[in-house]
Amino acid sequence: MTNGTNAEIYDQGYRVYDGPRTGVRTAVFSVWKVSVQRALGLRRKFRFKIIPAITIFISFVPALVFLGISVVFPAELADQFVDFSGYFGLTGVATVLFTAFVTPELLISDRQSGMFGIYMASPLDRGNYLWAKLQAIVGVISTVTLLPVVFLLIGYLLVGVGPEGFSDIASTGLRIALSGLSVALFYSLIGMAVATLTNKAGVGSAVVIMLFLVSAFLANALVDVADAPDWVLAFSLFQLPGDIAARIFDEPINQLNGVSTAASVSVFVATLVLSLVIVWSGYKRVEVSK
Amino acid sequence: MVISAVSLSKRWGDNQVFSDFTAEIPRGITGLLGSNGSGKTTLFGMLLGLHDRNSGQLSVLGEDPQTAGPELRQRIGYSPEHHDLPIDLAAQDLVRHVAEIHGLPKREATTRASDALWLVGLGEERARPIGTMSTGQRQRVKLAQAIAHGPSLIILDEPTDGLDPVQRDDMLQLIRDVGTKYEMNVVLSSHLLEEVERIADNIVIIANGSVAASGPIDVLRSQSGGAVVVLDDMHEAVATKLTARGVPTRIDGNRLLLGKDEPIEALAPIVAEVVAEAEASLRRFGPVSYSLEDLFLSEVTS
Numbered sequence: 001m002t003n004g005t006n007a008e009i010y011d012q013g014y015r016v017y018d019g020p021r022t023g024v025r026t027a028v029f030s031v032w033k034v035s036v037q038r039a040l041g042l043r044r045k046f047r048f049k050i051i052p053a054i055t056i057f058i059s060f061v062p063a064l065v066f067l068g069i070s071v072v073f074p075a076e077l078a079d080q081f082v083d084f085s086g087y088f089g090l091t092g093v094a095t096v097l098f099t100a101f102v103t104p105e106l107l108i109s110d111r112q113s114g115m116f117g118i119y120m121a122s123p124l125d126r127g128n129y130l131w132a133k134l135q136a137i138v139g140v141i142s143t144v145t146l147l148p149v150v151f152l153l154i155g156y157l158l159v160g161v162g163p164e165g166f167s168d169i170a171s172t173g174l175r176i177a178l179s180g181l182s183v184a185l186f187y188s189l190i191g192m193a194v195a196t197l198t199n200k201a202g203v204g205s206a207v208v209i210m211l212f213l214v215s216a217f218l219a220n221a222l223v224d225v226a227d228a229p230d231w232v233l234a235f236s237l238f239q240l241p242g243d244i245a246a247r248i249f250d251e252p253i254n255q256l257n258g259v260s261t262a263a264s265v266s267v268f269v270a271t272l273v274l275s276l277v278i279v280w281s282g283y284k285r286v287e288v289s290k
Numbered sequence: 291m292v293i294s295a296v297s298l299s300k301r302w303g304d305n306q307v308f309s310d311f312t313a314e315i316p317r318g319i320t321g322l323l324g325s326n327g328s329g330k331t332t333l334f335g336m337l338l339g340l341h342d343r344n345s346g347q348l349s350v351l352g353e354d355p356q357t358a359g360p361e362l363r364q365r366i367g368y369s370p371e372h373h374d375l376p377i378d379l380a381a382q383d384l385v386r387h388v389a390e391i392h393g394l395p396k397r398e399a400t401t402r403a404s405d406a407l408w409l410v411g412l413g414e415e416r417a418r419p420i421g422t423m424s425t426g427q428r429q430r431v432k433l434a435q436a437i438a439h440g441p442s443l444i445i446l447d448e449p450t451d452g453l454d455p456v457q458r459d460d461m462l463q464l465i466r467d468v469g470t471k472y473e474m475n476v477v478l479s480s481h482l483l484e485e486v487e488r489i490a491d492n493i494v495i496i497a498n499g500s501v502a503a504s505g506p507i508d509v510l511r512s513q514s515g516g517a518v519v520v521l522d523d524m525h526e527a528v529a530t531k532l533t534a535r536g537v538p539t540r541i542d543g544n545r546l547l548l549g550k551d552e553p554i555e556a557l558a559p560i561v562a563e564v565v566a567e568a569e570a571s572l573r574r575f576g577p578v579s580y581s582l583e584d585l586f587l588s589e590v591t592s
Contacts, residue, residue, distance in 0.1 A: 014409040016472055017402060017440030021364050021393025030390040034383075044378055114374040118435070121338050121368035121445075122391045123360035288340050 024123050028132040031124065035136035038109075039102045040143075052140075055098045059091045059144035063152040070161045078161045084176055085249035087149050088183050089242035095187055096212045096238065098144050103191030104204035106133055111199060111286065120288045130192075130283060137188040138181065145187070146180025179245035186241050186268065189275035196282035212238040230258025234267040244268050291349070292317055292443060292475045293337065298346035300332060306499055307332050311346070313494050313501045315477065319469040321486030322479040323586055324496035330479040331371065333496070334445050337477070338363055351442055364393045367436030367474075371447040373428050377421025381412055384420060385435045392439035399438070406438035407431075410464055426457035433461070437468055444468065446478040450485055462489050483586055495586055516578045517554045519546040519561055524570035531564045547578060 036042075041049030070078035110116045119129050153169075153176060156162030163172040194211065195204045216238035222228035233256045234240060243264050246254035256264065293315035300308040307329040324330050335341040336348060339355030339362060348355060353362045375384060386403035394402060407416040410430040415423070420431060429449060436444050449465060450458045466489045469476040480486050486493060487507065494504040503510055521528060525541050532539040537560060538549040548557055554577050565572045 014402075014405040014437075014472070015440075016474070017394060017398065019395075019398065022395055023364075023393060024360055026393065026395075027391040030387060034387050043380070043383060048378070109376065112374065113376045114370055114372045115376055117370050117372075118368070118388060119391065120340055121363060121366070121370075122388070123364045123393065124391060125359065288335060 024128055027123050028128050028135075031119065031129065031132035032136045032139075035106050035133060036140055039106055039136065039140040051101050052098070055094050055101070056143050056147075058094045059098075060148045060151060062087060062090045063148045063155065066152060067155040067159065070156060070159050075161050078159075082156060082162045083251070083254070084149055084152070084172065085179065085242075085246040085251045085254045087152065088145065088179065088245040089239075089254065091144055091148060092238060092242060095141065095144050095183070095241075096209060098141060099187040099191040100205040100208040102137055102140050103188070103195045103208065104198075104201040106137055107192060107195040108199060108201045108204055112201075116286065117288045126283050126286075130279060134188060134192065137192060138184045141184040141187050142180060145183045146177065149176045149180055175249050179248040182244055182248070182268075183241040186244070186272065189272050189279070190237065193275040193278040193282075196279045230256075231260065231263040233257070234259050234263045237271065240264065240268060240271075291315065292320075292351060293477070294347075294349040296347040298336070298348055299344045300329070300336065300341065301344050302332075308343075309499045311496075311500050313504045315494065315504075316492060317475055318491035319466070319476040319478070319489055320492040320494060321490035322477060322494050322496065323483065323486060324479075326481070328496045329499065330496065331447060334368070334447055334477075334479070337445060338366060338368060364439070365442045367392075367439065367441035367444040369432040369436040369444070369446045369449060371451060373425055373432075373452060375420045375428060375431060378419050380417050381407060381420055381423070381431045381434070382416040384431065385416075385438050388435040389438040392441070394439050402438050402440070403434070406434040409437070409468075410434045411460070425452040426454070426461075429453060429457075429461060430464075433464060433468075437472075437474065441474065443475045443477065446476065448480060449478055450480065450482065458485070465489055516552060517548045517557045517561070518574070518576060518578050519548060519565075519572065520544060520574040521546065521565075522571035522573060524568045527568045528564055528570050531568060532560065535560055535564065 038044070040052045066081055069081050073081075110119070116129075120126070124132075150173075153162065153172060157169065163169045190211065191208050194207045198204045198207065216236040219233050219236035219239075222232050223230060234243070236256070239256055242254060243256045243259065246252070247261055247264060291314050293313070295311055295313050298308050298311035299306070300311075311333075322330050322333070332341060336343055337350050337355060339359035342356055350362060351365060355362050382403050385406055386399045389399035389403050389406075390396065404413070404416060407413055410433050412427060412430050412434065415427065420428060423431065429452070433446070433449065436446065446465065450461050453461055462485055465476060465478065468474055469489070478486070478490070490507060492504070492506050493510065495502040519528070521544065525544065525546065529539045529541050529546055532546070532548065537552065537557060540547045548561070558575070561572075561575055
């Protein structure tokens, strides 16, 4: 028997909410959080975790190998292997595959499942919905572009190779962050543009992979076989992110041969802008209800 | 008024969806009726501020949806017509997420998502992926996500579509409960008149891009003219005499249905005289109560 003074109601059942509401920023955060969880397979069945887990693991493999070398070999020799900008070229295939998996998963599925309509009936609008998605996709793709290089830097510092002194470490850290995020943004926006143009996730994934591979094949074939000018290599979407990273690190050895910084940056920025235009104009036309 | 529309017009390309659409929707449950393609879903989009009107004025919960979009939408719950939802997401994850994007803090969203799912009868099933649920359960999930954040207005687009008769009854009772017990304003569209008749307090009939009729169902049913006369005998004789007096009369079982365009006050003395002349036994004389279907058909066809 409960006396009246210490009785508490634990379950009040459904009741109307009349408390404060958190606004659009929280809505954007919620979409970001759910999107990241979805892309990484969190709160989903095991089979949805396989592709992200394998891709992220593959992107860390070179870092583990380099760290192993730096532990086994003397510091003077190990220092010769330190090459942060070259890392983006090594993980290029993994990044393309991850982009092909993540972007259709986060954009096309919302349109197919009707979630986009539910989002648009909430405080979100097309602009902040896409902003949340862009942040989520860049964040997820950064796990294969930025995180392994950060991991490598920390590993090198722990084994005593790589940058020395605060300013050198800070400078390297900034370059890693800038290049890792730039590369992630590049892949993200291209993936989003493709995912805007098709309503089939499989087609979106295939087109993303083909776009990177075919552009690389064509650009190299034009330069090597058809004697096109070297700057055409900047149109190799597969090689361009690594080239940009190499220019951020100011390491000519990893840059595209014969391509000027102006040409490289121009194609990089133009690709970002074109992708943005495709995404925005495409989403402006997506019907919610009519 | 929950919703007020004055001389609203909306055009999609060459298709004039609404012209001079004027309606007042009061508190309570309102059914939106109209044939397929009459613009019900477009109207919902305009109420949510998703489509701009070409002209006219629109007020939802005291605000113009075209300018107060996000602030207004966080006070509205919306259940779309389609049954597609993310199939691998658990029902409680979806409902909590929708509550969060409508401005509920994380803890409140979690609690109220669970409460809403219990209310719609999916408490035990809340952790199940939506893809494993039946159409009836998905309709309940859609209702739960529309009410979890405690909106002032709920918009339900064909909430019983795809349900069998038993599930439909349950869903209608749920909507009635939400509208009455929790005092939420509900606007629902349906192509089944009988459904709207059962649960709505008010109706708006859309025909040819404008409002053909609107108001409380009881008033609309009784405001049409005509009368019903229930007799024990002499049906044919009375009918013949009434017709001879210029009152269109139809025999319907043991009752006579009298001219739809005549006010009941004008019919009363004629009926009294004719019944007396025929020495018939009068059981009842009163206004005709039309069904919603009669009303809908008469408004849409006219």
